[in-house]
Amino acid sequence: MEILLSVLVGVLMSVSVWLMLSRNLVKFLFGLVLISNVANLIIFKVGGLTTGAPPLIVDGGSTQYANSLPQALVLTAIVIGFGLVSFTLVLALKAYQAIGTVNVEEMNLAEKRQDTEQSA
């Protein structure tokens, strides 16, 4: 199971890097969504996988328990990641509406200005 998860992390990571290298902002965003989940999986995996054991136990309950800290960390990271990704999606939408392209090569208003003014 751990090996499977590690392979999954590797595959997802390479896919997300490939997506993020794209010039298309939308593809980049998909890559970003994936890679933030890859980080969550890494935390989950390195915390150690325990099958069928609860993270919180009561007195006299089962002696098997899962490490609860990685779960808490992943939960926090998911919430933060969700916020950031939704912000980024809205930003991308606004940028598309304002600039009129999702090609990052053409998104150079902020820096093109310098060149044109210098050449002028």
Next chain:
Amino acid sequence: MNGLLISCILIPMLTAVASYVCPGSSRIRGAISVAGSALLLALASLLLFQVAANGPMANQMGGWQAPMGITLIADMLSAMLIVVTAIVAICVNIYAMGDISEERIAGGFFTFMNMLIAGVVGAFLTGDLFNLYVWFEVMLISSFALLVLGGDKMQLDGAVKYVAINLISTVLLLAAIGLLYGLTGTLNMADLSVRVPQVDNQGLVAVVAVLFLIAFGIKAAVFPLYFWLPASYHTLPISVTAVFAALMTKVGIYALMRTFTLIFPGEHSAINATLLCAGLITMVLGVFGAMTHSDIRRILAFHVIGSIGFMLLGLGLGSALAMGAAIFYMVHGILIKALLFMIAGIIGKLGGSFELSRLGGLYQERPGFSMVFLVAALSLIGIPPLSGFWAKVLIIDAGLHHDASIVIAFVVLVSLLGFIPLIRIWSEAFWKARPLDAEAPTLPSTDASATTADAMAAKAPAPTSNDPNESRATRVVIKPAVPVTNNPTFYAWVPVLGLSLIMLGIGFLPAKIIDLSDIAAQSLMIPDKYIDTVLPVQANAYEAPKP
């Protein structure tokens, strides 16, 4: 004084809430914000005195003993930086009252600004790696909000790059934290400092260290990873740029200092060499970048990158002496960057543009203000009685102790080259006569918004652009540029003059701050006291279950 540490974080947070919910005008919101920052400064000074008297102070959140709970800890470095942060916060908040438009304030400008300060202070205070990540996020999301507030085209364009690269850095940081937890079973920084050397798989530790280096390197705008900074900083209102330039990158440097002294100390000499090289290249490219640009804000943005290089040198040399120099440089750098950007804002208001070719004659019109700029610029470069001089002397001194002649050569060279862009600002904006076609100076509405708002209020007719350049002309049609010759208000002068006085004070009486920096550097290099403060029970007695 258990509540002191947490209240340093809570005060800006509460200020953020108060400045949002209060029903009054933008002026009241600003006043609340300034008052909150002043309170933070008072608390931070108290903290500094306490730390100076008693050594590091720790506080375990929720009553869970470290390494189980989250630790807040202030050592000398944190305390100093929080004081400086509070000073910048006051100045920028005052400046923003005259600079930021009503709509942006109604959109929550002061709220995000104070949340940003809370994030910065939290990052300085936390003793837990995952908590550091959370504070970085608090800082990041507030900075995103400040970036897009107002929503100009240019701003959005810069924001896309800033957001994209910073999110990647965040993911790398998270992955690195996860891996480190897997290796050691703890996230408490003091505990990590004890446990990381005990890890069998030191190769993987080095990999994690490099991940941290890249993640924090992006935040700090270190050499191959700095391109987001000049792409976005000049698109923002000056108040936002000032606080970003002063604080955001320095938090990255702080995180680098903390992790590479406490968690991955000197034995990874390859990393120190990398830091040194990255520092040298960052310095040189920063100053070269500054030379090639003609927009004051972009020149200063590249100077920010240059100064990051100087701080990395201190970290890369790796001795207490060098670290002390880097810390002094950091204090100087934070204040001077905030000051210079605010001065740039005033130049923009007086001259109606940030473009050097359209400025001129400021020395004739405003000799007093010119002197303020001159002092700040000379202080940045390091002309003897001013604070930059001491910062650079300390770094050269550290270089001498390490026989690192190349470092000394670069510091001197880059300082000299750093003169050129500032002399250009001086000769173009202040010295030469006001260019003729700037009779009715135009400011693209993407710039400082208050000027736009003020001019809109004055119902100024939008001039047709006399600029031959087409792309500018089309933009003018979309969002009319407005003539601005408005005088900077009281809100702009107070923080600029105040910060100038502080810079002069540091320049003429640097001894106290140099002493404090050395103490801070000592406690970074020999973190025993830091560890003992966090883990009062002998750290080795505690056995963490290996995951």
